[in-house]
Amino acid sequence: GNSVTQMEGPVTLSEEAFLTINCTYTATGYPSLFWYVQYPGEGLQLLLKATKADDKGSNKGFEATYRKETTSFHLEKGSVQVSDSAVYFCALSGNQGGKLIFGQGTELSVKP
């Protein structure tokens, strides 16, 4: 079945460091790919998405490119801030929508 694998956390970075959180997937067909973020004590918020191969999703300085050849959707940010501290979830759905399948989440902690 479909699945998502993320790099283990927690990830601890200093402010202004470069961030990469790896995400790979297994899916039949052409899934849509997502990154959701969960700030402490809050629900899940959509950060960015991509719906077809080579699409790049971007938001708030975060980017991720849908790579079909490597079945990956790695999240990157050039310069993290303390306010980016949160848990980041990679997820996929069918290309027409439907249930989301989540990775295990990666906790990011950014120190001043």
Next chain:
Amino acid sequence: EPEVTQTPSHQVTQMGQEVILRCVPISNHLYFYWYRQILGQKVEFLVSFYNNEISEKSEIFDDQFSVERPDGSNFTLKIRSTKLEDSAMYFCASSGWSGQGQETQYFGPGTRLLVL
């Protein structure tokens, strides 16, 4: 900006009791979901609901669970006889429809359920 709301934010119950978790999806959305997140674990799909019926459910969603859309705005998850392992954060989500398929799912803030 429209948002999904959930009540209560926290619920504590005794094992064997029934609980009802409530959600108000975004008003023009057509697809509704429940997910749960056991502490420290990944978010898991429970059930999806469209056109007043369940469209898909996971293995977790057994006979103890049910969902209902009792009116035009609420979407509820009922657990008939709670077990200790039902303790989790429960998220409701909803999505709309574009000409090309379902749109992005928007999540509520969650209900934290603790079964004692």
